[in-house]
Amino acid sequence: MGGPRFEPVRTVRAYERIVEQIEEAVETGTLTPGHRLPSERDLMAQFSVSRSTVREALRVLQARGLVRSRPGDPNGAEVLPFTPAALHKSMTTLARVDQLSLGELVGFRMTLDAAANLLAARLRTEAQLAEMDAAISAMRAAAGTGYDAFSAADVAFHDAVARASGNKLIQICTDVVRSIVLNLIAEKIAAAPDQDGLMRQSIRHHEEVLAAVRAGDGPLAARLSRQTMYDYYVTYVPAPERAALRALLD
Template sequence: MGGPRFEPVRAVRAYERVVEQVEEAIESGALSPGGRLPSERELMTQFSVSRSTVREALRVLQARGLVRSRHGDPHGAEVLPFSPAALHKSMTTLARVEELSLAELVQFRMVLDAAAILLAARLRTEEQLAEMSAAVARMRAAAERDEAAFGAADVDFHDAVVRASGNKLIQICTDVVRSIVLKLISERIAGAPDREALMRRSIRHHEEVVAAIRAGDGPLAARLSRKAMYDYYAGYVPESERGALRALLE
């Protein structure tokens, strides 16, 4: 029999419709950070829903980091500015429920770091270059005696690179993805039998990247960054998924 094919429909609870409309108002700019939603009573009237529906919608919006609602506050819920914490929470949840594999996360980090380094090679200041070099020097000093200090210096290096790139969104995404990846494999890294060799190799990679950035060779710096990240993380990714990482190597 011919005719159109229809997809099954999903029953939508009333509070979800309230959430959708408030989200749309925030995204469109009709509701700005620092502004307030109408009171609970006014929301009940505007949406023609019960108080319990309004409260459930506010609970969901607050869980998503979009509003702050205080019980007993006579004013409406406050619209919050965008927070990296909200993105962090969402991506962490995706990783936990295995919607994002470790390979996808590492691949995204390879893309982000390479983009930041490409930009940094062209836009960095002498002061920012000095920050990168100082972070690598701290990594070298900590390599054989203090793994925590080594890790902190490594983070400092990547933070300096991202600041030099001048892109806040790359910085936010880099922070989020790095922390999720390390959370997923931190125990395996700590238990690696060749930790010192890994750290020495990491220092060499960082020194090569700094040299390329100093020379203003963004494409080389980005290639070195992707290769370094592949070498560091590939062993933690299932063999069947490593092709996704190798696809970024040249």
């Protein structure tokens, strides 16, 4: 017979309803960073649940980075300001359980960096250009001393570009995705031959990007960024995933 098909109804646990209501209060601004939730006893009364249910909800909220609850604190849990920590944890978990492949992460980073460069070329200030220039100078100084110092200077350059984009979400996602990608291939990068040659090539690429940003040429800055990311990461990405990265190139 025809007609609609229904899915089985999922039993929702009481603590999940508490989590949903508190999350909604944070999202709507009813609860803001620094505010305190009611005490455990008051939450028990308001939600008509047991102490164990309230504590389970608080554990979930704390794991998500929304509140901080201290054992023995007579006050209620404190609402925390937003940080990228929860996003980082979620994306890292997805990558580890193979729901996000390295190719997808690299492709997302290519897209993010290109957008940041495009915006930075049009919106950057002289002070921000000076920050990018200083980061490249630090890369040159670190090139002969070791990968860690060089990598830190490289990160400083990309952070300066992301800030110049004026888009906080680009800044947050860039930082999160970069960290996950580098953690996934850290051992391979450390074992790569001709580290000095790779560092010199990277400096040249960053100088080209900075020149485009300084000249206000957004499309060129974005194109250079995508190509540089592709060249750097493609050999680490499994062959079947490389076509999706090539599709991002002009």
